[in-house]
Amino acid sequence: MIKYKKYLNSIKISNCSKKQLEMTKHKLSQHLLEKRWILPITNACNKICGGCNEMCGLFSKEKIWFLTLEEIERYINLIKNYKKELTIIGGEPTVHPQWNEIVEILYKHNDIKFRVNTNGRLGHKPFEIPNRDAKNVKYFVDTHPEEQTFFPGFIAAQDVLRIEDPKFYWEKAKNDCPIWSLEGASIYNNKAYFCENAAAFDWMYNNGKNGWIIENDKNPFDKTEREISSQAEKFCYRCGWCLYKELNRDQQKVHEKTIVTETNFKELDKKNLVKIVSLEDIEKND
Numbered sequence: 001m002i003k004y005k006k007y008l009n010s011i012k013i014s015n016c017s018k019k020q021l022e023m024t025k026h027k028l029s030q031h032l033l034e035k036r037w038i039l040p041i042t043n044a045c046n047k048i049c050g051g052c053n054e055m056c057g058l059f060s061k062e063k064i065w066f067l068t069l070e071e072i073e074r075y076i077n078l079i080k081n082y083k084k085e086l087t088i089i090g091g092e093p094t095v096h097p098q099w100n101e102i103v104e105i106l107y108k109h110n111d112i113k114f115r116v117n118t119n120g121r122l123g124h125k126p127f128e129i130p131n132r133d134a135k136n137v138k139y140f141v142d143t144h145p146e147e148q149t150f151f152p153g154f155i156a157a158q159d160v161l162r163i164e165d166p167k168f169y170w171e172k173a174k175n176d177c178p179i180w181s182l183e184g185a186s187i188y189n190n191k192a193y194f195c196e197n198a199a200a201f202d203w204m205y206n207n208g209k210n211g212w213i214i215e216n217d218k219n220p221f222d223k224t225e226r227e228i229s230s231q232a233e234k235f236c237y238r239c240g241w242c243l244y245k246e247l248n249r250d251q252q253k254v255h256e257k258t259i260v261t262e263t264n265f266k267e268l269d270k271k272n273l274v275k276i277v278s279l280e281d282i283e284k285n286d
Contacts, residue, residue: 028174028225038087038184038196039075041102042066043203045092047119048273051150051252051259053179055200056091058258060269063203065189066096073106075187075214080112082219087184089196103137110136113201119143144254152252153197153238154274155282156263160247168238170229176248177241185221192220194228198235205267210234238264248283 041052044064048057067075079086088106093206096102106114113136120141157169173180179195186192188199191211202210210231214220236242252259257275260268265276 028228029223032185032194032223032228033082033219035221036085036087036182036184037079037083037188039072039079039256040074040088040089040091040186040188040196040199041093041198042091042096043189044095045090045119046095046121047092047144049144049150051154051254053153053154053197053200054089054091055154055204058268058270058273059204063269066098067189069098069101069105071190072102074108074216076105076112078214078216078220082221083112085113085115087116087117092121094118094121100204106137107134110134111166113135114138114142117142122198146255148254149250150252150254151241151244151249152259152282153240154258154260154264155243155247155277156238156261157240157242158237159261159263160240160243160279160282161276166233166237167229169239169242170232173232173236173239173242176244177236177239178244179241187214187220188216193230194221195235197239197241198231201235201238204269204285205238222228227248246284250283251283 042065043054043056043059044066045052045054045056076086090096093099093102106116116137116139118139118141120143157172158164158166161168163169179197184196185194186196186199188196188211189203189208191199191202191208192214193199193211195201199211202208212220212223212227212231240247257273259277260274261277261279261282265271265274268274
């Protein structure tokens with residue numbers, strides 16, 4: 001087995017600053033508190049994009065969920081005690097059957113800023129973004145054009161590196177994974193996760209059993225380094241993002257099937273919607 005220290009010392013860090021690296025290596029708890037926080041309100045979507053971090057379209061009908069209005073209110077009230085900004089995502093958030101009421105909730109909480117990530121389509125028709133002249137709600141629209149590519153995050157790192165110890169992949173992710181360095185911690189289907197990808201993995205494969213319980217009047221991401229590591233070690237081996245330097249970042253086309261390897265394929269709900277690839281088929285950076 002490759003020695004952790006020797007291997008990690010050989011990695012050239014290119015996707016995060018020295019300050020961020022120091023934070024992720026030695027101050028995991030503080031980094032989790034300072035990351036972007038996201039609130040998926042559903043895992044349903046009106047598109048199936050290859051490589052979607054939220055695994056949209058790959059969940060069976062029995063695993064599709066929607067937060068209630070009461071739950072959304074609860075989490076906004078909780079989060080704004082600790083954050084001044086929250087990202088609302090799905091799935092596709094606008095397919096929530098109570099989306100109009102949710103919009104009213106967002107505008108009502110004008111003491112916190114919201115970013116709404118959307119593909120800009122209701123069904124297959126573009127929708128008109130509400131304009132209330134309100135400064136607390138902004139929409140980020142990504143229509144996913146034909147030429148767009150995603151990182152192949154569902155190529156399991158364990159299938160590529162063939163190292164069995166799951167702790168290894170978390171150690172690597174702390175250095176190389178841009179999701180950990182830059183992207184969101186997630187409140188997903190009433191559980192909290194250090195990473196949005198981990199949340200989707202947990203509900204796809206484990207029915208959410210590894211998420212942190214969310215308590216009233218307590219910061220959902222105030223976790224010890226051991227708690228963070230314990231959760232991360234359950235998922236990083238499944239994920240390709242810790243191989244950000246090694247894998248070809250453009251091999252996953254948005255309008256093609258999600259590329260997966262054996263570890264993620266064998267227990268997947270909708271195998272017909274993905275493309276399983278072998279180690280020989282995986283494109284790597286030169």
